[in-house]
Amino acid sequence: xxxxxxxxxxxxxxxxxxxxxxxxxxxxxxxxxxxxxxxxxxxxxxxxxxxxxxxxxxxxxxxxxxxxxxxxxxxxxxxxxxxxxxxxxxxxxxxxxxxxxxxxxxxxxxxxxxxxxxxxxxxxxxxxxxxxxxxxxxxxxxxxxxxxxxxxxxxxxxxxxxxxxxxxxxxxxxxxxxxxxxxxxxxxxxxxxxxxxxxxxxxxxxxxxxxxxxxxxxxxxxxxxxxxxxxxxxxxxxxxxxxxxxxxxxxxxxxxxxxxxxxxxxxxxxxxxxxxxxxxxxxxxxxxxxxxxxxxxxxxxxxxxxxxxxxxxxxxxxxxxxxxxxxxxxxxxxxxxxxxxxxxxxxxxxxxxxxxxxxxxxxxxxxxxxxxxxxxxxxxxxxxxxxxxxxxxxxxxxxxxxxxxxxxxxxxxxxxxxxxxxxxxxxxxxxxxxxxxxxxxxxxxxxxxxxxxxxxxxxxxxxxxxxxxxxxxxxxxxxxxxxxxxxxxxxxxxxxxxxxxxxxxxxxxxxxxxxxxxxxxxxxxxxxxxxxxxxxxxxxxxxxxxxxxxxxxxxxxxxxxxxxxxxxxxxxxxxxxxxxxxxxxxxxx
Amino acid sequence: xxxxxxxxxxxxxxxxxxxxxxxxxxxxxxxxxxxxxxxxxxxxxxxxxxxxxxxxxxxxxxxxxxxxxxxxxxxxxxxxxxxxxxxxxxxxxxxxxxxxxxxxxxxxxxxxxxxxxxxxxxxxxxxxxxxxxxxxxxxxxxxxxxxxxxxxxxxxxxxxxxxxxxxxxxxxxxxxxxxxxxxxxxxxxxxxxxxxxxxxxxxxxxxxxxxxxxxxxxxxxxxxxxxxxxxxxxxxxxxxxxxxxxxxxxxxxxxxxxxxxxxxxxxxxxxxxxxxxxxxxxxxxxxxxxxxxxxxxxxxxxxxxxxxxxxxxxxxxxxxxxxxxxxxxxxxxxxxxxxxxxxxxxxxxxxxxxxxxxxxxxx
Numbered sequence: 011x012x013x014x015x016x017x018x019x020x021x022x023x024x025x026x027x028x029x030x031x032x033x034x035x036x037x038x039x040x041x042x043x044x045x046x047x048x049x050x051x052x053x054x055x056x057x058x059x060x061x062x063x064x065x066x067x068x069x070x071x072x073x074x075x076x077x078x079x080x081x082x083x084x085x086x087x088x089x090x091x092x093x094x095x096x097x098x099x100x101x102x103x104x105x106x107x108x109x110x111x112x113x114x115x116x117x118x119x120x121x122x123x124x125x126x127x128x129x130x131x132x133x134x135x136x137x138x139x140x141x142x143x144x145x146x147x148x149x150x151x152x153x154x155x156x157x158x159x160x161x162x163x164x165x166x167x168x169x170x171x172x173x174x175x176x177x178x179x180x181x182x183x184x185x186x187x188x189x190x191x192x193x194x195x196x197x198x199x200x201x202x203x204x205x206x207x208x209x210x211x212x213x214x215x216x217x218x219x220x221x222x223x224x225x226x227x228x229x230x231x232x233x234x235x236x237x238x239x240x241x242x243x244x245x246x247x248x249x250x251x252x253x254x255x256x257x258x259x260x261x262x263x264x265x266x267x268x269x270x271x272x273x274x275x276x277x278x279x280x281x282x283x284x285x286x287x288x289x290x291x292x293x294x295x296x297x298x299x300x301x302x303x304x305x306x307x308x309x310x311x312x313x314x315x316x317x318x319x320x321x322x323x324x325x326x327x328x329x330x331x332x333x334x335x336x337x338x339x340x341x342x343x344x345x346x347x348x349x350x351x352x353x354x355x356x357x358x359x360x361x362x363x364x365x366x367x368x369x370x371x372x373x374x375x376x377x378x379x380x381x382x383x384x385x386x387x388x389x390x391x392x393x394x395x396x397x398x399x400x401x402x403x404x405x406x407x408x409x410x411x412x413x414x415x416x417x418x419x420x421x422x423x424x425x426x427x428x429x430x431x432x433x434x435x436x437x438x439x440x441x442x443x444x445x446x447x448x449x450x451x452x453x454x455x456x457x458x459x460x461x462x463x464x465x466x467x468x469x470x471x472x473x474x475x476x477x478x479x480x481x482x483x484x485x486x487x488x489x490x491x492x493x494x495x496x497x498x499x500x501x502x503x504x505x506x507x508x509x510x511x512x513x514x515x516x517x518x519x520x521x522x523x524x525x526x527x528x529x530x531x532x533x534x535x536x537x538x539x540x541x542x543x544x545x546x547x548x549x550x551x552x553x554x555x556x557x558x559x560x561x562x563x564x565x566x567x568x569x570x571x572x573x574x575x576x577x578x579x580x581x582x583x584x585x586x587x588x589x590x591x592x593x594x595x596x597x598x599x
Numbered sequence: 600x601x602x603x604x605x606x607x608x609x610x611x612x613x614x615x616x617x618x619x620x621x622x623x624x625x626x627x628x629x630x631x632x633x634x635x636x637x638x639x640x641x642x643x644x645x646x647x648x649x650x651x652x653x654x655x656x657x658x659x660x661x662x663x664x665x666x667x668x669x670x671x672x673x674x675x676x677x678x679x680x681x682x683x684x685x686x687x688x689x690x691x692x693x694x695x696x697x698x699x700x701x702x703x704x705x706x707x708x709x710x711x712x713x714x715x716x717x718x719x720x721x722x723x724x725x726x727x728x729x730x731x732x733x734x735x736x737x738x739x740x741x742x743x744x745x746x747x748x749x750x751x752x753x754x755x756x757x758x759x760x761x762x763x764x765x766x767x768x769x770x771x772x773x774x775x776x777x778x779x780x781x782x783x784x785x786x787x788x789x790x791x792x793x794x795x796x797x798x799x800x801x802x803x804x805x806x807x808x809x810x811x812x813x814x815x816x817x818x819x820x821x822x823x824x825x826x827x828x829x830x831x832x833x834x835x836x837x838x839x840x841x842x843x844x845x846x847x848x849x850x851x852x853x854x855x856x857x858x859x860x861x862x863x864x865x866x867x868x869x870x871x872x873x874x875x876x877x878x879x880x881x882x883x884x885x886x887x888x889x890x891x892x893x894x895x896x897x898x899x900x901x902x903x904x905x906x907x908x909x910x911x912x913x914x915x916x917x918x919x920x921x922x923x924x925x926x927x928x929x930x931x932x933x934x935x936x937x938x939x940x941x942x943x944x945x946x947x948x949x950x951x952x953x954x955x956x957x958x959x960x961x962x
Binding site for chain 2: 145273274277353512522
């Protein structure tokens, strides 16, 4: 290995010895784009099914944002109280405000326990109960304590155990293209045959091809200035699919998490309330009693976020926040069950929750919508799958329950990996005729981006987008604000389309370039979200229109919105919700 | 708030490196990462560094400030620039630089893979449901499982600077994460492997890794635990292991370190004979006390009682790697000591006491 030696504080610089991935003429059976929980789980499954698997990820796998999930992962194990997959399914259907597809939800809750036992068997470091079994904590809108957890770093331990298993398979031939930024799909004869990537470390546009491709690129929280999401969460997979003509489903539903810190939007887990934390307004009142008299702080996230926003807008907040109070839990419980949240609060808010409440407010957290898939993760394009936050199966409908997203990544990651491997192994390798043409096209496009010398820098557009989305398309949605936002998005897209200046003209680790491409994706997705939101004239789950359509309208809108990209603009249609046994009821907590 | 900082830039196309000064406006609560973002957005779009979660969990943004590794997202810039200090930001050490603050992490991951970083399930593993393991047993690997692979420990590792093949603190901490896991069935294999050259006994115990770890993993403690477990398993071929073993024997039997016997006990008799010439030169200076009769401490009983106590408490192997009762507290409370008013509501400056809407507000 090489290493730097210190010379007057500056290490001697050396480039990596070789480009490990020069030979791009290899075609894989299954190509997984993204390496968070869903991507790694899919890759492991496809490898174990006998496929030659490659993973392409713009971050090193353990840097993926699944690792920032804190509170836990839901499966009806019944270790703490009586529970069943059926109860889990009902809670999920109700939580989704009856927009979730019930057949997919039933598969999800039935297969979840087995997936949890498998993760434990792989060595996942979950917290234990007094009997040494997996402990489970209460979570919002759940009929039983069913959230399996590891203190408040559950995503982190999942990412670690999945990467451990991935490394084991890397010694058996699985390939990981780290810091490869996928930005276009390759389509050949009605089939997806791979992706076009920008190689961050070495530079250059490269094609990676496979018989089946699984998108697992995560969400798009970066559309909003206040978000729990990492800088990397820019909706790449959704935007690529959209541009390839694929339908996106339920784009208007962005979940706002009730407890994110001001101003950074950094997440404080729902586990804080699961362990007994209170939400207080400026007087110390547990205001949730007035909004959700039975569940109080553990109502579903859409309900809690709206209640907080109402309190803040009524002048009962503290500097635009409400307070998350853990003081009564005592040091022992805080230090043992919520040490990570305490560290976050101390580092980013200067507050030790043992002695003082944490100021929190709603922040963009999770996108329920995504690339439309069936219950095996298959999209309408042959050979293309999607799993995790990028996908919309739909398990979460209009509002996701806390602890269901990690479980979705595992269960549907596995299912997509299995199905993709069987598909790929059952047919001849994809024709690669289109890949080189597509690569050359993409290269010319990137050269064009780099050639822009005059104009504005992308960060101005990025900041205006994030701020305006938060103001005009947040927890509550008003017709005038949405109209204004449609105009803002048009203007920002126009400015972006004129060309933005990328100052870094180099090839190695050019994040100025990749961030400019990501911004273009975000702008496309914002346009889709706004249009779907304007047309959905009702209040359901995370989409709330208090001034003009405050009620749920099952007759006209108990259906999924479907957005496709036609002639440079989003076009909307609808599809029925798949129901099995739960008729819509009034939803209260 | 105006912030001045200097950044070691490295241009890959020319191979040129230079320390460049920058001045940007950031908010009071800005982190170093926010500051770098401001530099890249407003001053120089070609500045390269890694980032993602900005909440100390993804491990992307390890870099050096004034020569010591930090996570940029955990570092408040106001603390760094206090009293007009102008910090120097550079790439992490012990890893090749790709560009500016971006290092090639490949050597880091190669070493990680060298410790077989995945569970080898025991033959008697649970097949239907979960393995039953007590929480106290899981606590054994609590600190090691906090590792986010940021590389800050490796950046500061003195052993790695002199021996680039040293497995290093991150990989060895990962190793203990499995050795200490009751579900792992490859403990002996692992201890054998980690005890080879470039392994646990090549650590110089400088503690820089503990000091620089942003997550409280304490990799040096993990290495000590591996050493203790290896010796418990009788894997003590390495000179480092024999050296440590003699310290224990010597302290137990005489209450002193019997230095004259240390060399033959560590290196073996044959190698020790080669050192005789050197030893003879120490003799006139009184550095080589005669081994007979042994020099026994007056209160040797205390030394032996201490040894028996540790044995009685079952603190053999990794469980013995605690430093007194404070360290035990550390385990119970994950490293935090708690001082303050007996109840938080007692503090007159505290936020109002919670009440339900149908109750009277607390005064």
